[in-house]
Amino acid sequence: MTGDVAVLGAGMHPWGKWGRGFTDYGVAAARAALTDAGLHWSAIPSVVGANTVRGGYPGQVAGATFARALGARGARVLSVYAACASGAHAIAAARAQILAGLCEVVLVVGADAAPKGFFAPAGGERPEDPDWLRFRLLGATNPAYFALYARRRMALFGDTPEDFALVKVKNAIAGAANPYARYRTPVSAAEVAASPLVADPLRLLDICATSDGGAALVLSSLDFARRHGAGRPVRIRAVSTVTPEYPQPALDLPDIATDSAAALPPAPRSFRESIAGAAYEEAGIGPEDLSLAEVYDLSTALELQWYEDLGLCAPGEAAALLRTGATGPGGRIPVNPSGGLASFGEAVPAQAIAQVCELTWQLRGQADRRQVPGARTGITANQGLFGHGSAVVAVR
Amino acid sequence: MARTRTPVVSGWFTEHPATEADFHLIGTRCRTCAAVFFPREDTCCRNPRCAGTELTGVALSRRGRVWSYTDGRYRPPAPYPSDPLLPWRPYTLVAVELAAERMVVLGQGAPGVTPADLRVGREMEVVPGVLYEDAERTWTTWHWRPVGWDRG
Numbered sequence A: 001m002t003g004d005v006a007v008l009g010a011g012m013h014p015w016g017k018w019g020r021g022f023t024d025y026g027v028a029a030a031r032a033a034l035t036d037a038g039l040h041w042s043a044i045p046s047v048v049g050a051n052t053v054r055g056g057y058p059g060q061v062a063g064a065t066f067a068r069a070l071g072a073r074g075a076r077v078l079s080v081y082a083a084c085a086s087g088a089h090a091i092a093a094a095r096a097q098i099l100a101g102l103c104e105v106v107l108v109v110g111a112d113a114a115p116k117g118f119f120a121p122a123g124g125e126r127p128e129d130p131d132w133l134r135f136r137l138l139g140a141t142n143p144a145y146f147a148l149y150a151r152r153r154m155a156l157f158g159d160t161p162e163d164f165a166l167v168k169v170k171n172a173i174a175g176a177a178n179p180y181a182r183y184r185t186p187v188s189a190a191e192v193a194a195s196p197l198v199a200d201p202l203r204l205l206d207i208c209a210t211s212d213g214g215a216a217l218v219l220s221s222l223d224f225a226r227r228h229g230a231g232r233p234v235r236i237r238a239v240s241t242v243t244p245e246y247p248q249p250a251l252d253l254p255d256i257a258t259d260s261a262a263a264l265p266p267a268p269r270s271f272r273e274s275i276a277g278a279a280y281e282e283a284g285i286g287p288e289d290l291s292l293a294e295v296y297d298l299s300t301a302l303e304l305q306w307y308e309d310l311g312l313c314a315p316g317e318a319a320a321l322l323r324t325g326a327t328g329p330g331g332r333i334p335v336n337p338s339g340g341l342a343s344f345g346e347a348v349p350a351q352a353i354a355q356v357c358e359l360t361w362q363l364r365g366q367a368d369r370r371q372v373p374g375a376r377t378g379i380t381a382n383q384g385l386f387g388h389g390s391a392v393v394a395v396r
Numbered sequence B: 001m002a003r004t005r006t007p008v009v010s011g012w013f014t015e016h017p018a019t020e021a022d023f024h025l026i027g028t029r030c031r032t033c034a035a036v037f038f039p040r041e042d043t044c045c046r047n048p049r050c051a052g053t054e055l056t057g058v059a060l061s062r063r064g065r066v067w068s069y070t071d072g073r074y075r076p077p078a079p080y081p082s083d084p085l086l087p088w089r090p091y092t093l094v095a096v097e098l099a100a101e102r103m104v105v106l107g108q109g110a111p112g113v114t115p116a117d118l119r120v121g122r123e124m125e126v127v128p129g130v131l132y133e134d135a136e137r138t139w140t141t142w143h144w145r146p147v148g149w150d151r152g
C-alpha cells in the first residue's frame, strides 16, 4: 500500500487536572513517543503541533512551542487547528509531508490544559461569530447540544437514559484498566442515574469532563521504518478530514439553525457518516473489517450515534447493539477500549492523537488488561465545532 | 425610567411587532437559487451549486414542530447575560423544525415552558421575548411557545 505511513512511536502524558501549562504535557508525551520509537529528538526533521485555544499565543503556534521546549534545532514546523479534530488534522499534515517525500519522519504533538466547567467562547463582543452568538443569545453550552441529540434519539429510536448510562458503565470498566485515563474507578448505572441533571435528559456522568493531557506520535515512511528495524509497524492507512456537504439537516455545534433543505435536497450521507465513509473508502475496508473503534463520546448518547455513523449497525439499532455486549470488552467490535472520553475527559488537541495511540497499542498487542484479542484493524472518529471531523484507519 | 427595547441581535427578527402575529424570524433568500438562510447570509449564497450574491430578507414560518428540546440546569458562562448574584433559574431550549423551509431553528422556550411541556413533534410558534434587562435597556429576542399554550 503506497499510501501507508508507519507509526513508529506513541506516547501520552496521563490525563487529569495537573495544574501545569499545556507545554509540559506535550513535551512529556513527545519524549515518551520518541522513546517508544527508539529515536532521539535530534533525528526528527519535522514537528507538527495541534493547537490549543486555551494556552495564549504559544497555544496557537503549538508546533513551534513544542519544538522550542524540546530544544529548537531547525526542524520543519507546522501548527494546526481544527477544533476537536485538531489532533487528527495534525496527523493528516504529517502524513502528507511523508507521502509527498518532504521528510521521512515527523513528530506529531497535541496537549491541553483545560479550564474548569463549561467550555466558553473567546471574550469580547463578536456578533459575527456563531460560537459567541449561541452563548450570548441562547446560553447553548456544548452539553445542551449533546442533550438535544440524546432527546432526539429517545423520540426517534426509543433509546432510554438507562441505555445511555450503560455506555458510561462500559467505558468506566475499560478506563479502569488504562493507566493514562483520568477516571479509573468503575461506575454503576445507579451512580449515573443519581448524578445531577445538566441538560435534560443528560446527567453529569453522561457528559465528558475537560482535562489536562498530552499525546504524541512518531510517524515515518515505510522505507524509514524498515531501515530503522521496525519490521511490522502499525500503519496508518487512511485519514479523513472531510467538510460537511450542503445542505446539512442536522443541527451542528455551534449553529443556531441548520441549513435549509428547501432549495436543494439534503446530502445522501450525514456529516458524521461521511467522516467514516471517506476513511473506509480511502482504506479500502468496511465496518465489517474492524477489530475495534475509538469514537468521540462527548456524551454517552453520542457514542451510540457513532455506532450507526460508523456502520456498526443500522440507524436506530445502536442501543440494541450495546445491550448485546458487542461493543464491550470481549465483544464482536469493542468500542472505546481505552475507556473513551468518559474515562479521559476531553483534552481537545490531544484527544484525537490519543485515540490513535490507543489503536497503536491495541494493534501491537500492548494494551495489557484492555487488549482486544487479535486486533488487526481499527478506526478512530471524532467531530468538532464548525464542521470539523476526522477518522483515522490503522492496520497491522 | 422606561427602558429602551433593543434587539439582542439586529436584523434577525421583527423589531417592533404590532401584535404577536406580526412577529417573525427574518432570514435571507438567494435571488438566484431560492435557498433560505437563518441566521441571515447577506453577501454570498452558501449553496455550492450557486454563485448568487443577491440575497433578500424573508420572513420565516411562524410555526413548526419540536425537533428536540433540553434545558440548562447550570448557569452558562459569559457572554450569556446572567447576574451571578441571583439564584440560577433553568431555561428551556427548543429546536423547532420549519416544514416550508426544511430547517431546524433553536430558541429558548417562552417563560414557564419546561421540558415536561414538550414532546418531539409538538406544534410551536415563534413569539417575541425578552432575554434580559439592564438599567437602560430591555434586550429582546425570539422564544418558542407551544401552540395553544395558556399558562404563564
Ligand SMILES: [Zn+2]
Binding pocket: B030, B031, B032, B033, B034, B035, B045, B046, B047, B050, B051, B052
Ligand atoms: Zn443561491
